Amino acid sequence: MRKLHAIATATAMLALCTSGAATAQEKVLRVMNSGGSYGDSIEECVNKPLMEQAGIKVVQESPGGFAKLQAQGRSGVIANTTTDASTGELLRMVAADLVEPIDWEKLDPLPMFDEAKAEYGFGASFYSTIMAWDAEKEEPADWVAFFDTEANPGMRALPDYPDFVLPFAALGGGQSIESISEGVDLDLAFETLNRVKDDVVWWQSGAQPPQLLQDGEADYAIAWSGRVMGQEGVDHSFKDGMLDISWWVIAKGITDEEREMLYAWLKLQTDANVQKCLIEFLPYPGPSPDLADLVSEEQAKTFPTYSANKDVQWLVPGQWWFDNADEVERRWNEFKLSL
Known part of the structure; x- marks a missing residue:
């Protein structure tokens, strides 16, 4: 009986250790966004493919914005690595020292419109x-x-x-x-x-x-x-x-590991095929100049970034x-x- 009890105890401890190791190895990226259809589009077109390709689990929180980024900055506990932001919010976040500059060489995006590559902002959609x-x-x-x-x-x-x-x-x-x-x-x-x-x-x-x-x-x-x-x-x-432009920003104080995962998440969004998926949810195109080539001419003409539209704005x-x-x-x- 004592032998059986010892085996059971050892088995339980092994299972516990194995579970702990798996948890330690799991890569989790926490992000914030405005939720709704936008959050749904990011989950389907970005988060799920990133999990399949890189084994990174993305956990979304909504809404995001200046106040939440400021609160986590003041607390010193950087729970979320990024949030979406308007142009005005982006500038407020920079002034409040809540975000870090983007290392565009390290991020190494696929082709993007120049104005979507800001020092402190990743242009997500127009x-x-x-x-x-x-x-x-x-x-x-x-x-x-x-x-x-x-x-x-x-x-x-x-x-x-x-x-x-x-x-x-x-x-x-x-x-x-x-x-x-x-x-x-x-x-x-x-x-x-x-x-x-x-x-x-x-x-x-x-x-x-x-x-x-x-x-x-x-x-x-x-x-x-x-x-x-x-x-x-x-x-x-x-x-x-x-x-x-609607932006992604990078929270100041994230770890090197989080930054690496976040850069992978952002780079995926420079893929024109991912952006094609995103516009099936909301009619606002991403930063790829190649997106228009993947849709019909009729649909491309509705984009703010379509050359004939972009040039007159x-x-x-x-x-x-x-x-x-x-x-x-x-x-x-x-x-x-x-x-």
Whole structure:
């Protein structure tokens, strides 16, 4: 009986040791993102292939963002290696010393658009803010015409977000395309908005602009490209639109092993075939110039990065927004109180 007990005890201890060794050898990468369809796309198109190819298990947490990255930085416990970030968030994270620069030589990506390779940011996807209108209306020639409610009467559906409406309002007031990529003339922007505010429907959800146009509640709109493409009764133009990038950043304080796994995860996202998988979930293309060759010409033409679209847009001046954030917020709040 004692012999049987000793064998059982030894077997249990061996199983425990074996389990511990397996756990120690398991490679786990922890990341944060905004969740929803985006998280689903990353899980299916990036995380699962990485597990199959490199044996790296990716654990996702959502949402991510500045506050969570700051909290783990202050605690000294770096639980997550990365988060997705807007251009504005990226600059805030850099200023707060929460992220580390990317070693692009070590990451060794497949071909990427140059603007997607920032010192502190990996450009994950591109999106545009553009002009849209009721297909039965005449296309405005430019943003001056868009905001000319006398020559082109009707309601305007405008984003209730300063960073998505003020640049176009400034263009509507006469600021040049050449200068808007350097910063926004706030005087022109608010002068334009005050002039048209009685003819505005403000929206907060990206699904609203096409619906407002289709329902006849608005005649013209500023909208996110992925929301109005292919919508019945809605026309659009990328001309003089605003091109922006969604980023991945690298949390400061991660280990060498975590960095190695994260670089493998990021490099996989430079594969045009992986990006093709991702756009099956959300219509925002990744940073590969080769992606357009893997889809139909019709689909490629919907991409903000399609050459004919990309060439007529301007890239958001992220540093200007960061430097002028306090003034923008103050003047925006004053304007909203006047409505």
